[in-house]
Amino acid sequence: MFPEPSLSPGPHHLNRTGCLIKISDNTGRGVYASQFIPKNTDIDISPVLLFSKQEYENHGRHTVLDHYTFKWTEGRMALALGLGSLFNHSDPPNVTYSLDIRNDSIRYTTARNIHEGEELCIFYGHNLWFTPAKPSSQTCSEPETDDGWGGLTVVGDDQQDEIMDIPNPYADGDTEAITSEEDLPFIRLKPAPEEEDAQSIQTVQAWVVDVPDPRHITTLLKWLKQAGLDGPELGHLKRIRKHDDLTSLLLSTTADPPQPPEDLNLPAPYLLPVPTSAALTLPSLSLKSALWPTMYTPRRKDEPEPWTRGKVAWAWNAMKRTVGAATKARLENDELPIAAHIPAPYDDRTATSPLPTFIAADTRRSTRHPLRHASIIAIRQMADYRASQGLDPPPDDDAPSVDPQSDPKETRNGSNYLLTDQTFFVTHEPCIMCSMALLHSRVKEVIYLHPMSKTGGCGGSACLPMLKGVNHRFTIFQWKGTTKVTAEDIRIDPTIDV
Ligand SMILES: C[S@@+](CC[C@H](N)C(=O)[O-])C[C@H]1O[C@@H](n2cnc3c(N)ncnc32)[C@H](O)[C@@H]1O
Numbered sequence: 001m002f003p004e005p006s007l008s009p010g011p012h013h014l015n016r017t018g019c020l021i022k023i024s025d026n027t028g029r030g031v032y033a034s035q036f037i038p039k040n041t042d043i044d045i046s047p048v049l050l051f052s053k054q055e056y057e058n059h060g061r062h063t064v065l066d067h068y069t070f071k072w073t074e075g076r077m078a079l080a081l082g083l084g085s086l087f088n089h090s091d092p093p094n095v096t097y098s099l100d101i102r103n104d105s106i107r108y109t110t111a112r113n114i115h116e117g118e119e120l121c122i123f124y125g126h127n128l129w130f131t132p133a134k135p136s137s138q139t140c141s142e143p144e145t146d147d148g149w150g151g152l153t154v155v156g157d158d159q160q161d162e163i164m165d166i167p168n169p170y171a172d173g174d175t176e177a178i179t180s181e182e183d184l185p186f187i188r189l190k191p192a193p194e195e196e197d198a199q200s201i202q203t204v205q206a207w208v209v210d211v212p213d214p215r216h217i218t219t220l221l222k223w224l225k226q227a228g229l230d231g232p233e234l235g236h237l238k239r240i241r242k243h244d245d246l247t248s249l250l251l252s253t254t255a256d257p258p259q260p261p262e263d264l265n266l267p268a269p270y271l272l273p274v275p276t277s278a279a280l281t282l283p284s285l286s287l288k289s290a291l292w293p294t295m296y297t298p299r300r301k302d303e304p305e306p307w308t309r310g311k312v313a314w315a316w317n318a319m320k321r322t323v324g325a326a327t328k329a330r331l332e333n334d335e336l337p338i339a340a341h342i343p344a345p346y347d348d349r350t351a352t353s354p355l356p357t358f359i360a361a362d363t364r365r366s367t368r369h370p371l372r373h374a375s376i377i378a379i380r381q382m383a384d385y386r387a388s389q390g391l392d393p394p395p396d397d398d399a400p401s402v403d404p405q406s407d408p409k410e411t412r413n414g415s416n417y418l419l420t421d422q423t424f425f426v427t428h429e430p431c432i433m434c435s436m437a438l439l440h441s442r443v444k445e446v447i448y449l450h451p452m453s454k455t456g457g458c459g460g461s462a463c464l465p466m467l468k469g470v471n472h473r474f475t476i477f478q479w480k481g482t483t484k485v486t487a488e489d490i491r492i493d494p495t496i497d498v
Pocket residue numbers: 026027028029030067068085086087088089090130131132133134
């Protein structure tokens with residue numbers, strides 16, 4: 001059924017589940033099935049060789065190891081021994097893998113039934129360092145994120161019970177210690193300043209005069225000042241342009257041409273389109289400066305807020321629970337496997353009456369309602385709860401279903417229906433509608449697992465909190481998953497609005 005690629009047999013290394021190594025012209029060595037292998041079979045458990053962060057930085061990453069190693073915890077890198085290093089990349093993959101931090105090994109499991117002769121492939125992530133032999137089935141452009149090993153993403157097990165069994169890798173240690181950025185299980189997405197292309201650059205007509213004798217420039221700059229033509233409206237542009245041997249001076253955007261001092265004998269001013277704003281990125285700088293020399297003002301990034309180990313452990317549990325809810329929604333209710341979760345805030349852990357946890361799955365299928373997205377439901381749960389002043393919520397099909405693990409009575413104060421200061425966990429990047437709802441809700445930060453590059457409103461197809469004119473911004477994180485909370489099972493069609 002699966003055509004034998006132009007393979008030389010290579011060394012066989014037949015393992016107990018029937019995996020063997022073959023060599024193809026396009027992808028080099030790879031792992032192939034010598035027989036039918038059912039879904040959910042553990043096909044290999046590869047021990048790993050660990051490199052310390054320093055060892056890897058100084059040596060490993062400058063060698064071919066960089067194409068083979070997986071990101072481990074505490075900045076360490078792992079080389080899978082045996083078959084583990086030989087799985088090639090495919091999107092979608094037919095093999096998932098999970099890191100077993102305790103036993104220094106990686107487990108590879110079939111994600112579906114595998115036929116004899118089929119190549120077994122894992123998913124390396126979206127930032128490949130080579131051109132994949134088979135074109136990716138996903139055409140989405142994903143955010144520039146670090147996915148795993150030099151480029152690999154951990155795609156974990158799809159069994160909810162197993163997900164729930166995984167020990168939290170951040171559970172031990174000093175809860176007050178600050179976790180370094182690279183040890184965080186998520187990536188802070190710093191939405192790029194708006195990129196511009198040549199067509200989208202806004203321009204305005206400005207008067208320019210050529211100055212054959214550059215010694216006149218000083219006089220002209222003084223004259224601009226005296227004439228009141230040195231206002232801030234052109235402050236994003238340089239006044240003088242030197243092009244080949246010609247010096248030109250930017251005068252004004254006035255309707256009529258300004259009249260420079262006559263005794264300088266300058267040629268008549270002429271109109272030129274110039275950019276209306278400074279350049280935020282280097283590509284934009286070169287496009288704009290081709291029109292007129294432009295100032296470069298990259299956006300200053302906010303100082304990232306540090307995450308303590310205790311808070312990271314809390315986030316890990318929260319994301320695990322979110323994934324569990326999404327998996328359950330699909331398995332038990334035949335819904336889309338999408339869930340959103342507002343856990344009791346980490347800082348409430350010692351409070352006598354902490355906020356309850358709100359967790360919601362998508363219900364658009366069962367309610368036949370196009371707006372029953374998990375995020376909208378979770379936002380509404382919390383808003384209703386906070387505004388309810390102890391009253392029972394309205395009997396609606398997406399009305400609050402406050403987590404039974406929590407006792408809401410104590411903290412209902414009705415003072416605030418917003419999600420101010422809340423961390424919002426969601427299995428998939430929220431769509432534009434949900435991102436706008438999150439913005440309206442004044443949420444503090446959103447952590448999502450799967451990017452939705454075609455429909456997402458947090459950087460995928462648009463970035464709502466970065467829009468001009470919005471009255472709130474929230475921080476966005478993408479889970480990178482050195483844990484099994486990353487579940488391939490809840491991947492969905494990239495064109496779905498989440
Ligand atoms: C972890 S190794 C996999 C084993 C490798 N094929 C070998 O012979 O050692 C990763 C390397 O395999 C190659 N590779 C993996 N998947 C590929 C794909 N889909 N298309 C082309 N090359 C691929 C790339 O050269 C990549 O750097």
